[in-house]
Amino acid sequence: MKQKILVIDDDIDLSGLIKKYLEIDGYDVTIKHNGEDGLAEALTNPYQLIVLDVMLPQKNGFDVLTDLRKTSSVPVLMLTAKDSEIDKVLGLRLGADDYLTKPFSMNEFVARVQSIIRRYTSLGGESSMEVSTLTFDNISITPDTREVLVSGVPVELTAKEFDLLYFLAKNKGKVFTKKQIYHAVWNDEYAFDDNNIMVHIRRLRKKIELNPEQPKFIQTVWGVGYKFNGRDRI
Helix, strand or coil, X not given: CCCEEEEECCCHHHHHHHHHHHHHCCCEEEEECCHHHHHHHHHHXXXXXXXXXXXXXCCCHHHHHHHHCCXXXXXXXXXXXXXXXXXXXXXXXXXXXXXXXXXXXXXXXXXXXXXXXXXXXXXXXXXXXXXXXXXECCEEEECCCCEEEECCEEECCCHHHHHHHHHHXXXXXXXXXXXXXXXXXXXXXXXXXXHHHHHHHHHHHHHHCCCXXXXXXXXXXXXXXXXXXXXXXX
């Protein structure tokens, strides 16, 4: 069965080109040209990835992402015409998994799509998880269902947030530099992005920590990077 991708972009020429390249690569592609229609489609049908432009008529990409994240953790690749750190950070804070700044090469775009989908949907690769549920104190992480419980309550994570948490948790106690985390979670093909990692760490702490300002699980090792800390629960 073909993997399904939803493209929400009002640029008819670009979205048509994206559809052409992705279909050549074997994906089933649906296009919507405004935010309202795109959000409705995303909430109605299952997709392995959503490619979301920031500047959209009727409802901009940030608003679409905000509404989408209320009920869905589907991976989102944002497209922005603005080479602005503010736009990138805002998208990540709202739950985007990755972003590309226009103009971009189609080869880079397709490679980025392949990387995201491979990480989030392949059950036979690295992301298929080689161990059962990880349990620490009041948190449990189940890799095969990608479920996280904090004090028995399910926590909704984006795909990238889960991958980041799982990577740190399965390597409990080991300190990773930001570059090592980027290579492991974001894929080696892409340049290290310090801001990207910090935003995801901040979002994760808000979701799993009792006090995000004094984190118990995801700890900063000053001058080095991050590590996961927690007692194994038997």
